[in-house]
Amino acid sequence: QVQLVESGGGLVQPGGSLRISCRASGSIFSFNSMGWYRQVPGKQREMVATITSDGMINYADSVKGRFIIARDVAENTVFLQMYGLKPEDTAAYYCNADQVTERHGSNTRVYPEIWGQGTLVTVSS
DSSP states (O other): OOEEEEEOOEEEOTTOOEEEEEEEESOEEEOSEEEEEEEOTTSOOEEEEEEETTOOEEEOTTTTTTEEEEEEGGGTEEEEEEOSOOGGGOEEEEEEEEEEEEEETTEEEEEEEEEOOOEEEEEOO
């Protein structure tokens, strides 16, 4: 099965930078999109940035100009480079992939949606 593992979260001062990573394990044949979502207790999860398999990128208005999403196809990894971090960026950041096709041996399986375990980003004030 495909798993998403996030890393790179931590504590950063306001105005600082941080890079978080999401590596997909398993034999991924194709996917529709991957992205980052964030959530704080008591609030709904929100989209931060997504990138499709053909390279189309979408950012939340709140992070435009500050965050950059990128991917390393060969390593099945997506990154979120964050600049100018603000206290309101504090959240658990979750990696997402949708319409993931996995091939192993002679078997093929499609996962509608996969979520990572999350990595915590704390921007102190």
